[in-house]
Amino acid sequence: MMQNWSSARGATASLRSGLDASGRDAYPLVRYQVSEVVLMSRPVIGIIGNSHMANDTYPVQAAGVSNIEAVADLTGAIPLIVPALPKVGAIADLLTACDGFVFTGGRPNVHPSLYGHEPTEKHGAFDPDRDAVTLPLISECVARAVPIFGICRGFQEFNVAFGGTLHPEIREIPGRINHRMPPDGTLEEKFELRHTVSLTPGGQFHRLLGKDEIMVNSLHGQGILDRGERVVIEGLASDGTPEAIVIKGAQGFAMGVQWHPEWNAVADPVSRTLFIAFGEAVSAWAQRRRREMGAAV
16 A cells, blocks of 8 residues: 555455557556445545636636635645535535535625525525535535534534524625725735734634734625524624634534635635645645544444
C-alpha cells in the first residue's frame, strides 16, 4: 500500500496494476484486503458547491478558489468540492466521505417557503437543490458532532436548519446599514473590511479570537430575522444585524459568520484564527473516527 494510506485486516484478493503492449503484466501483482478500511492520513473537508452556468449555457457545480485555498492553506485538510445536487449522493454518503464541511456563500438564497414565508422579488434567485442538500446535512452534522463552518449563505442556512427565518433586504429595516457588496470596484475593494462586529463576552467567538470587537467585510443582502431555536447570536454589527452564531449544545465545531472570512484568509488574523480552529476540530474528529473504524474491524 502507499505510505499515506493504512488498512485493516481482511480477506485477500488480487488486483493487476497494468499490462504492457504485449498484454503481459507490466507490474507485479498487487495484493489487497477486500474488507479493508482504507484511511487517508489527512482529513477531508467538503466545500459545498454552487450552481452556475458556464458561458450562460452549460450547468456546472463550483466553489470559489478563496474557499478552496483557505481550507488547503490553514486547516491541514484536503478540500473537496461537494456538488449541491441531492440526486448524486445521500447525506450518509457525504458524512462518510468527509470529516467536516464548509457551507459557502452563494448568490441564490434559501427558499423562503422553508421558513414559512412567501417568495417575493426581493428574495432574489433560489437554488432548491442546494437547500435539499445543506439543510438536512447541517442538522445531521450537529447531531453527529461533525465539524461545520457556515459562511454568508451558509450562516443563513444554519439559522433556517434550526427553525429560524430570514429578512430579504435587511437594509430596509429602520436603523440598519447597507450590507450589500459594493457594485463597483476591484475584488479587493469589494472585500475590504467595512464594519465592526461586537462579540459576546465569554462566548465561543470571544474566547477564540480574544477580542471584544473585530472588523469584517460585508457582501450580503439577506440576514437573520428570527433566530432558530438552537441558534445563539454571539456577534452583532453596529446596527444590530447578527453576524456570528453558534449552535447551542453542539458537541462539535458549529460556528457561522455572515461575512466572508475565506477572502485573504491567510493574512487576515480573524479569518486565519477561525480556519485554523476549524481545521483543528476537523483533525480531532477525523482521528476519533479512524480509531473507531479501526477498532470495528
